[in-house]
Structure formats: C-alpha cells, structure tokens
Amino acid sequence: MLLIKQAPDIKSSEITDKKLFSERRRFLRTAAATGAGLASSALWLPASVQAGEKLSGVRKSTYKIDDKLTSYDYITSYNNFYEFGTDKSSPAKFAKKMKTRPWTVVVEGEVNKPGTYDIDDFIKPHALEERIYRLRCVEAWSMIVPWVGFPLADVIKRLEPNSRAKYVQFVTLYDPEQMPGQKRGLFGGGLDWPYREGLRIDEAMNPLTLFVVGLYGEVLPNQNGAPLRLVVPWKYGFKSIKSIVKMRFVEKQPATTWNMAGSSEYGFYSNVNPNVDHPRWSQKSERRIGEDSWFTPKRKTLMFNGYADQVAHLYTGMDLKKHF
Ligand code: MTE
Numbered sequence: 001m002l003l004i005k006q007a008p009d010i011k012s013s014e015i016t017d018k019k020l021f022s023e024r025r026r027f028l029r030t031a032a033a034t035g036a037g038l039a040s041s042a043l044w045l046p047a048s049v050q051a052g053e054k055l056s057g058v059r060k061s062t063y064k065i066d067d068k069l070t071s072y073d074y075i076t077s078y079n080n081f082y083e084f085g086t087d088k089s090s091p092a093k094f095a096k097k098m099k100t101r102p103w104t105v106v107v108e109g110e111v112n113k114p115g116t117y118d119i120d121d122f123i124k125p126h127a128l129e130e131r132i133y134r135l136r137c138v139e140a141w142s143m144i145v146p147w148v149g150f151p152l153a154d155v156i157k158r159l160e161p162n163s164r165a166k167y168v169q170f171v172t173l174y175d176p177e178q179m180p181g182q183k184r185g186l187f188g189g190g191l192d193w194p195y196r197e198g199l200r201i202d203e204a205m206n207p208l209t210l211f212v213v214g215l216y217g218e219v220l221p222n223q224n225g226a227p228l229r230l231v232v233p234w235k236y237g238f239k240s241i242k243s244i245v246k247m248r249f250v251e252k253q254p255a256t257t258w259n260m261a262g263s264s265e266y267g268f269y270s271n272v273n274p275n276v277d278h279p280r281w282s283q284k285s286e287r288r289i290g291e292d293s294w295f296t297p298k299r300k301t302l303m304f305n306g307y308a309d310q311v312a313h314l315y316t317g318m319d320l321k322k323h324f
Pocket of ligand 1: 242
C-alpha cells in the first residue's frame with residue numbers, strides 16, 4: 001500500500017514462496033491429523049482454537065457469487081497484515097504464534113451494553129453462515145473467498161448503541177512482542193499502531209457487513225485475522241480490519257490507519273470505485289490472485305465491487321470523487 005513501490009501485481013518469487021508454504025502446511029496438517037510429528041506441528045498452532053479446525057453448524061447462505069473460489073492456499077499465503085510485515089508472505093510465516101485465546105473484545109462509547117466480552121461469549125449468540133464474497137484490494141488484485149461469520153448488524157443490535165452513535169471504530173490488537181511489525185521501523189510499514197478502521201453506522205448495519213471467524217468451513221487462520229475480523233465486501237480490503245480487540249461507538253468520524261498514513265491516497269469511505277483512481281495507479285481493473293498471470297488481460301473492476309444494488313443507496317447525494 002503506501003510504502004509499496006513496485007507495481008501492485010504478484011511477483012513470481014511470491015508464487016514460489018506460496019507453493020513452498022502450501023506444501024509445508026499440507027505436511028503439518030497431515031501430521032497433526034495422524035498424530036505423527038506432533039512435537040513440531042504443535043509449535044505452529046495457536047493455544048486452544050486451532051486454525052484449520054472444522055467449524056460446526058455452519059449453514060450455507062444465499063450470499064454468493066458464481067466465480068471460481070480462490071484456493072485456500074492462496075487466501076492463506078498471499079496476505080496483507082502489516083503487523084507481521086509488509087511482504088505478502090510474511091503474515092503466514094510470522095502470525096502462527098499469535099495467541100488467539102484467551103481473547104477479549106472491549107465495547108465502549110455511545111452504547112447501552114459496554115463491557116469486556118470474552119471472545120467465545122461474544123460469538124456464541126450468533127449462528128454461523130458461509131458467504132462467498134469478492135475481496136478487492138486497493139493494490140488492484142482480487143480474490144473470491146468463502147468466509148464464515150455472522151452479520152455485524154446482529155451484534156450491533158445486541159449491544160444497543162444510543163442515538164449519539166453515528167460511527168463505529170474497530171481496533172486491532174496492539175502487542176509488539178507478538179506482532180513484530182508494530183516495533184518501530186519499516187518491517188510494519190511505519191504505520192501508527194494499533195491498526196484502526198471505522199464505518200458509518202448505516203454501513204455497519206448493512207446486511208452485507210460481516211464479522212468473520214472462519215474460512216472454507218474452518219477456524220480462521222491467524223494471517224487472515226483470527227480470532228475475529230471484519231469483512232466489508234464493497235470497500236477496498238484495508239477496511240476489513242483483522243484481529244479485533246475493540247469496538248467503539250462514537251459521534252464523530254473516527255481516525256483510520258491508512259487515512260492517517262496518507263489522506264490523499266486513502267479516504268475514510270474507500271468504496272471500490274473504478275472511476276476514482278488511486279493517485280499512483282488506476283482502479284479500473286484488477287488481477288484475480290491464483291488465476292490471472294501477467295499475460296492475462298486484467299478484469300474490469302465493478303462499482304462497489306459488484307455490490308451496487310445492495311449499497312449504492314448509502315451514498316445517494318454524495319460526491320464519491322470527494323468522499324473517496
Ligand atoms: N488489518 C490489520 N489489522 N492490519 C493490516 O495490515 N490489511 C488490510 C486488511 N486488514 C490489514 C488489515 C488489507 S490492506 C487487506 S487487502 C486485507 O486485510 C487483506 O485480507 P486477507 O489477508 O485476509 O486477504
């Protein structure tokens with residue numbers, strides 16, 4: 001993103017890394033399943049809820065798109081999670097040791113039910129569903145991802161924000177010992193930590209907005225934002241904040257990490273919009289990770305990432321060139 005100087009495409013070296021990573025991962029999963037090699041594989045897995053563990057009771061939802069799914073291996077090895085380094089392959093390497101239990105979510109601000117919620121109590125009231133969404137990064141690549149989660153709107157209704165709550169801010173874990181990118185320096189892109197994001201309340205309440213705990217029917221891997229992340233499919237990927245520890249209901253538009261890092265490049269809204277270029281590259285098209293090569297003609301990017309019917313009304317009367 002801000003500090004990435006090369007063209008926002010996949011390098012062949014990253015593809016090689018991915019293959020190596022997949023083979024290693026396949027080995028570890030097999031070893032864990034068969035009980036062989038447990039001494040080494042256990043070191044790779046979080047304390048109690050393990051990435052890759054099957055989630056029970058997940059129902060398929062009607063939210064899906066017909067494009068071919070991006071493979072599990074690509075989704076879990078080509079990541080942006082600057083807390084673990086700016087390289088696409090770094091989160092898969094360095095996030096494995098992050099502890100996702102015990103974990104709490106603090107709810108504060110303009111809300112009737114503030115508190116510190118244990119993650120499992122926070123998730124428990126909600127039925128899990130699978131939704132197949134397009135993820136479109138501001139770097140002009142996309143994936144098709146079968147997320148598992150529950151609507152953010154249901155959580156918000158449960159927490160009862162008051163009438164002063166016009167926005168909701170989300171905050172990622174701040175723990176430089178576990179997240180080496182948070183130590184000062186360029187390994188984490190020099191961002192102002194902790195990572196923060198925000199939505200207007202009506203965006204947060206839109207039925208598309210999802211709290212995610214899983215992927216491909218399994219517990220979310222750390223590099224994808226375990227134990228709890230947001231997915232806002234009509235916005236650029238950076239709005240989909242990972243490893244959330246705080247929700248704050250506020251009256252004024254909250255600070256967001258990429259907007260603080262470069263307000264001329266990353267707006268608060270960040271709706272996918274082929275008609276508003278990033279100052280340094282076009283947003284008219286994109287490459288599909290895992291399918292499109294350098295030689296494949298790029299795909300056309302769709303307004304609101306293809307979700308215009310569900311969300312265009314949220315922005316009626318707004319100049320989307322100004323509020324990018
Ligand atoms: N959340 C945190 N905490 N830190 C990050 O660096 N990167 C964002 C978003 N959420 C990021 C984050 C960006 S730029 C993208 S494109 C998506 O996560 C990528 O999600 P994925 O790795 O699951 O594909």
